[in-house]
Amino acid sequence: MPTIGIVVVSHSAKIAEGVVDLARQMAPTTTLVAAGGTDDGSVGTSFDKISAALAEASRGGGAVVLCDLGSAILTSETAVDFLDDADKQRVVIADAPLVEGTVAAAVSAETGGDLEAVAAAARTATGVADAHADERDLRGGDAVERSAVLVNASGLHARPAADLVTHASRFQADVTVNGVDAKSLLRIMGLNVGVGSTVAVMATGPDAAAAVDDLITLIEGGFGEKAR
Amino acid sequence: MTLDATWTRAWIDRTADVVAAEHTALSELDRQIGDGDHGENLLRGFTAVRAKLADLPADATPGAALKLVATTLISTVGGASGPLLGTAYLKGSAALGDATELDAEALVAFLTAARDGVVLRGKAEVGDKTMIDAWTPAVDAAAAAAADGASPAAVLRAAADAAATGAASTEPLVARKGRASYLGERAVGHRDPGAQSSSLIIAAAADAADGSSKES
Numbered sequence: 001m002p003t004i005g006i007v008v009v010s011h012s013a014k015i016a017e018g019v020v021d022l023a024r025q026m027a028p029t030t031t032l033v034a035a036g037g038t039d040d041g042s043v044g045t046s047f048d049k050i051s052a053a054l055a056e057a058s059r060g061g062g063a064v065v066l067c068d069l070g071s072a073i074l075t076s077e078t079a080v081d082f083l084d085d086a087d088k089q090r091v092v093i094a095d096a097p098l099v100e101g102t103v104a105a106a107v108s109a110e111t112g113g114d115l116e117a118v119a120a121a122a123r124t125a126t127g128v129a130d131a132h133a134d135e136r137d138l139r140g141g142d143a144v145e146r147s148a149v150l151v152n153a154s155g156l157h158a159r160p161a162a163d164l165v166t167h168a169s170r171f172q173a174d175v176t177v178n179g180v181d182a183k184s185l186l187r188i189m190g191l192n193v194g195v196g197s198t199v200a201v202m203a204t205g206p207d208a209a210a211a212v213d214d215l216i217t218l219i220e221g222g223f224g225e226k227a228r
Numbered sequence: 229m230t231l232d233a234t235w236t237r238a239w240i241d242r243t244a245d246v247v248a249a250e251h252t253a254l255s256e257l258d259r260q261i262g263d264g265d266h267g268e269n270l271l272r273g274f275t276a277v278r279a280k281l282a283d284l285p286a287d288a289t290p291g292a293a294l295k296l297v298a299t300t301l302i303s304t305v306g307g308a309s310g311p312l313l314g315t316a317y318l319k320g321s322a323a324l325g326d327a328t329e330l331d332a333e334a335l336v337a338f339l340t341a342a343r344d345g346v347v348l349r350g351k352a353e354v355g356d357k358t359m360i361d362a363w364t365p366a367v368d369a370a371a372a373a374a375a376d377g378a379s380p381a382a383v384l385r386a387a388a389d390a391a392a393t394g395a396a397s398t399e400p401l402v403a404r405k406g407r408a409s410y411l412g413e414r415a416v417g418h419r420d421p422g423a424q425s426s427s428l429i430i431a432a433a434a435d436a437a438d439g440s441s442k443e444s
Contacts, residue, residue: 002287044269044306047314074349078302090229145332 002061004109004118005031007053009067009076011044013037014118017044019066019102027106033057045075054079054091062090062115064122066102092119104185111162120169121162121192124184144208147200148219156193160223164188167214173205175215182215230329231380231437238436240281240297244274246428257421261408265307266421273305273313291324294338308406309422312350312359313429319345332374332383336367339387339430343367350405357403357415359422360438365394366430381437388427388434395419395427 010016016036035053039046058062065071101122109123168175168182175182205210247399251267258266277300302314343363352358369390373383398420403409
């Protein structure tokens, strides 16, 4: 199966390397490449570093690029422009906050997400400064609700959280888990749900019932992990 | 009357001279509304350009020389102006193709493609307080001059004059793109450094054409 790599572009080499270190904690086997600073090591962005990082990170099947300010995006877009048409299709520059977006994308890549899924995971990281920004109450009307008990010994950690978000994202319905957006990896990870906790899944929309059934099956089955 | 590769090299040389002379002033403009490195970034870029130009074969076309400027700026400038100006030269050079003699229409095509390249990359419009405020009036003035039958040198002079006016027009504006957009009203009263450097680059093209005409 093709794997997706991640490129972290920053004006600062230290920031890019630091973000890669952080993401590697949760995505040890994913190709994470830092492209920070200029060729002579000062603050700025480097076309050559980004181009080299793109080549390395996209080797497996594609790459998602996360950028910090202005010229990081401009230089990344320019580097993508210089790729062959076929290679261009394998690179997505995700509009997302650098640190949170990279972590979310890396976990998605680690759990086998394709190019689209990894880029979508990065975009779920927007607005994380306010952890409750998109908490919503779907009760009332035609909401479908079911609960299950979490059996995973390590709780709802990165891999099952990513699994849950991947499943939830397949549905058109608005889905929440314990009140937060089930399509946002960082929200789900931020819930800190431990083993034995009750997880409430709620959904509204055309395929709400199917979405709830799917997630409940996933949770009850321990996300395919052996109960310990 | 046409301009050739001699003009192209003279333009690039003059641009490197102007950037070397003005880089402190450009960085000072950038210090007021940006991060203060615009002059140094361009100096690093055009210093690298001048070094690479020396290695270019003597029979290189104007398009080939300008493409070399593009790739060198993109990989050496380090700030947003690298990909922006680099894309301008890249798209402009593509519009010239393999032509060895550039007439007024070719220059208009070059300037138009260069401006479109900046818009493609930066997504700015006239009035956003960016280098587009110099480029778009320059393109319009060049097209009008060419339509009136002006010589290539006169087309470039018209472009240069309009670019200078355009750069000055950024002073009262609130920035809507780039680092200066973080400043809101505080950017008002300061000229945009990117518009200023683009105006200097276009003026260098006109000066080089005057020089080339006198020599021939």
